[in-house]
Amino acid sequence: MIRIDVDMDKCQHYGQCVFEAPEVFQLNADDKLEYVAEAPDEMLADLEAAADVCPMQAILITRA
Known part of the structure; x- marks a missing residue:
């Protein structure tokens, strides 16, 4: 499993x-970021890409 953490103090949505x-x-109805805290290992490439494109570098992914 992969653990996902987003620093919501850095995140600008x-x-x-x-x-x-x-x-x-996902962005909710108020355009605020929501996310799940764990994902399967098969999603590693997508999660690394998401962390890379974050302009605020607010996403941290770690393998559990």
């Missing part, structure tokens, strides 16, 4: 991560 891993990241 640009939503770039949503395009890379929509199964994990």
Whole structure:
């Protein structure tokens, strides 16, 4: 499993991560980021891409 952490103090809700891993990241009705905290190992490439495109570098992914 992969653990996903988003520093919500850094996150500005640009939503770039949503395009890379929509199964994990979503913008809610108020355009605020929501995400799931764990994902299967098969999603590693998408999650790394999401972390890379984050303009605020607010996403941390670790393997559990």
